[in-house]
Amino acid sequence: MIKYFWKQRAFWDDVEQEIKINKPKKIIISSAYLSLKGVDYLKRLFEMSNLKKEDITVYCxxxxxxxKPADILQELNSFSSIRLVVQPFLHSKIYEFHxxxxxxxxNGSxxxxxxGISRNLECMSKSVVENSPVSDFWEHLSDISVEVTKEVIALYQTYQRTFPPRVIKKDEALQSYLEKIKQNQQKKKSYPDLTAFYFDVEDYITVSKEWYKVASSEAKKRRKGIQDKLLALHKEIEPKVKNWDLHPHYHSDYITSGINPSDFNHGRVxxxxxxxxxxxxELNPYGGVVKKNRRGNKDPIEQFHKHACLQVSFSTIGIDLGLFHSTAHNGIDRYHVREHWNEIKKGIDLNYQSLIGNSFVWHFYDAKTDxxxxxxxxxxxxxxxxxxFYLKYDEDGLESFCMRHYPLNDERIRTKNNIVEEALKTFKALMPIYQVMTFRIPVSMR
Incomplete structure (x- = not known):
């Protein structure tokens, strides 16, 4: 049986009566427009029913x-989940109580x-059923909507301060921003749950194809967050690896790789x-003046990244730990291996067993095609x-490295301490091969 309400506030009086008697487990609402007074009405239901924030969802x-869109979103966000339907325009008014x-x-106007609740002449119908008759509609709204987060509220706060009333709804830039946020949120759904992981989903998205060529201030800020996390790892790792005569870049600004797209990283991070x-x-063993070419770049031997290193690398699919042996061009230790191949292959033969059981993969990688x-x-x-394999495929134009890969939700990289522990364990396993395949100058001769 369907019941109808058209007198002012009659529909909401009925809602409050149902709440008092039945105490719903979940509330879902679709409303084209909201007001602070309307939010107050809903907040009273929230307090009456003892629901949690995740039990109330509002689509608008x-x-x-x-x-006052920002004020409304901020207040509503304090006790419910809100989702904005970007396109097409949401006009439905549905109130569902489970x-x-x-x-x-x-359902109605x-x-x-x-x-809508107490002043206008509205018409609302009431149905009592076993299961939601519009569950597919709710699912559809979820698919096409933006979850209201602090980022979304901040966006609306900017528009609320900047634009006069009625201009906000006509602003195409706002719709474009919201569409980008929606796409980002949908992308996050494809990632595993990384709650309590050191690197979160936003970090991994930041180095994905969606972002890696972007040179905006927002992109730089996101990459800076990753860089800071790597530097925190470095603070723990550096004292340990110094005992193995391993050192970070000699300039503090270059402890990590660059965080801006440039010619050096093929325009992508x-x-x-x-x-x-x-x-x-060891990079300038003979001392004297540093040689530079016509473009002002240092001679390759002076460049830290041209020499073999043990590495912690963060990418969109996880973390790689291992030995970076040679850049695509002018890799110093690639030339060292070539020039002393007969001697070095004996050393590899003697130490190869130390690599077994660590899931190491040696790659020859084309940076241009990624x-x-x-x-x-x-x-x-x-x-x-x-x-x-090494002798056949080692060639100029390809980077050369040996890494073990940790998927982004691997429990071994959940915390900072986990990552430090895995890095040190990996470096220890690789040290014999690193020593065989790199040219080192004894400490006493530096």
Whole structure:
């Protein structure tokens, strides 16, 4: 049986009566417009029913109020979940209350405003059913809407301060911003739950294809957050690896790799890392004036990143720990291995067993296409097979490195301490090979 309400406040009086008697488990509302007074009405229901914030969901249009949208969103967000439907314009008015054994549905013309509830001549119907008759509609709204977060409220606060009433709803830039936020939120759904992980979903999105070429202040701020987390790891790692005669970049500004797109990273920041390798005195072993080419760049031997390093690398698919052996061009230790191959392959043969059981993969990687061109899984091959692989595929134009990969939700990288522990364990396993395949100058001769 369907019941109708058209007298002022009759529909809401019925709602409050149902709340008092039945104490709903969940409330879902769709309203084109909201007002602070309407939010107060809903807050009273929230207090009467002893619900939690996640038990109340409100869908509304992006044009929810002419002059005070931020105030409304902030107040509503204090006790409920809010979602803004970006496109098309949301015009429905539905109030659904889930009880223990039934669902009460109110549907009609009344918005969650003082006018809709107590002043206007509205018409609302009431149905009592076993299950929600509009569950598909709620699912659809969830798919096309933006969750109201602090970021969304801040956006509306900016518009509320800047624009006069009625201009907000016509502003295309606001709609564009909200659409981008929606896309970002939808992307986050494809990631696993990283609650309590050191690196969160926003960090991984920041180095994804969606962001890695962006040079805006927002992109730089996001990358700076990742950089700060890597520097916090570095603070724990550096004292330990110094005992192995491993050192970070000699200049404090370059402890991590760059966080802005440039020619050096092919115009994208798809990963950010910190490396440990040779002491600065090994980069200029003969002293004297640093040689520079016509463009003002240092000779390759002077450049820290041209030398082999042990590395902690953060990318959009997780963390990689291991040995970065050579840049695509002018890799100092690549030339060292080539020039002393017969001697070095004996050292690899003697120390290869230390790599087994660590899931190491040696890659020859094309940075231009962002793809591993050739790779060798250490655990699945013999030392003879690896030596043939290395000799066949090592070539200028490809980066060379040996890494173990940790997926972004791997429990071994949940906390900062976990990551530090895994990094040190990985570096220890790689040290014999690192020493074999790099040119080092003894401390006494530096």
């Amino acid at each position: 249009s992006t044009d929810l109020h002419d002059s 009880l223990n054994d039934k669902v009460i549905l109110y 009344a918005n969650l405003t003082d006018g 798809g990963a950010i890392w910190v490396r440990y390798g040779k002491h600065k005195d 793809k591993s061109k050739y790779h060798f899984e250490i655990d699945k091959g013999t030392v003879e097979e690896f030596l043939k």
